[in-house]
Amino acid sequence: MADGKTPAPRVLVLTGSASDLPEIEKMVPLLERFGLSWRIEVASAHRQPATVHRLVAEAEAGGTEVFVAAAGMAAHLPGVVASLTAKPVIGVPLASGPLAGFDALLSIVQMPPGVPVATVAVGGAGARNAAVLAARILALKDPQVAAALDAYRRELAEGGR
Numbered sequence: 424m425a426d427g428k429t430p431a432p433r434v435l436v437l438t439g440s441a442s443d444l445p446e447i448e449k450m451v452p453l454l455e456r457f458g459l460s461w462r463i464e465v466a467s468a469h470r471q472p473a474t475v476h477r478l479v480a481e482a483e484a485g486g487t488e489v490f491v492a493a494a495g496m497a498a499h500l501p502g503v504v505a506s507l508t509a510k511p512v513i514g515v516p517l518a519s520g521p522l523a524g525f526d527a528l529l530s531i532v533q534m535p536p537g538v539p540v541a542t543v544a545v546g547g548a549g550a551r552n553a554a555v556l557a558a559r560i561l562a563l564k565d566p567q568v569a570a571a572l573d574a575y576r577r578e579l580a581e582g583g584r
């Protein structure tokens with residue numbers, strides 16, 4: 424899926440299956456709110472490893488700044504992405520299969536030394552927080568994103584979600 428705006432978005436989102444899209448797409452309104460260009464690509468670390476390598480290499484070459492990777496079950500995609508780039512990688516565990524996301528959470532959070540994945544909560548709530556975390560990272564050097572984030576935080580303080 425493409426946002427149609429940029430060949431190399433600031434935030435590239437990879438997810439392991441088209442069946443993940445309803446959950447991971449919950450981050451899109453927040454990415455839009457923070458003014459971040461984004462693209463979602465479906466590529467499985469297990470079933471389409473060459474595609475994962477190509478997508479990360481193209482994004483790296485194009486200037487993508489933050490990667491988000493989501494998957495369910497034995498969710499190796501975020502770790503694989505983190506092995507292919509030195510950019511920040513945010514991992515979103517998804518509930519898929521009989522273990523309801525606990526499998527994906529443990530697969531993503533327990534990375535080997537030196538290859539971190541910033542793991543958020545399971546499912547759509549985690550996906551939304553992934554968008555906020557991406558904005559927080561990019562706000563460090565982007566005043567417009569910082570301003571949008573400040574406005575969002577003011578809304579939270581007033582009871583927004």
Ligand code: RP5
Pocket residue numbers: 438439440441442443467493494495496517518519
């Ligand atoms: C994971 O396996 C995917 O991320 C998805 O959450 C799960 C099931 O995938 P499908 O069988 O629906 O393609 O790799």
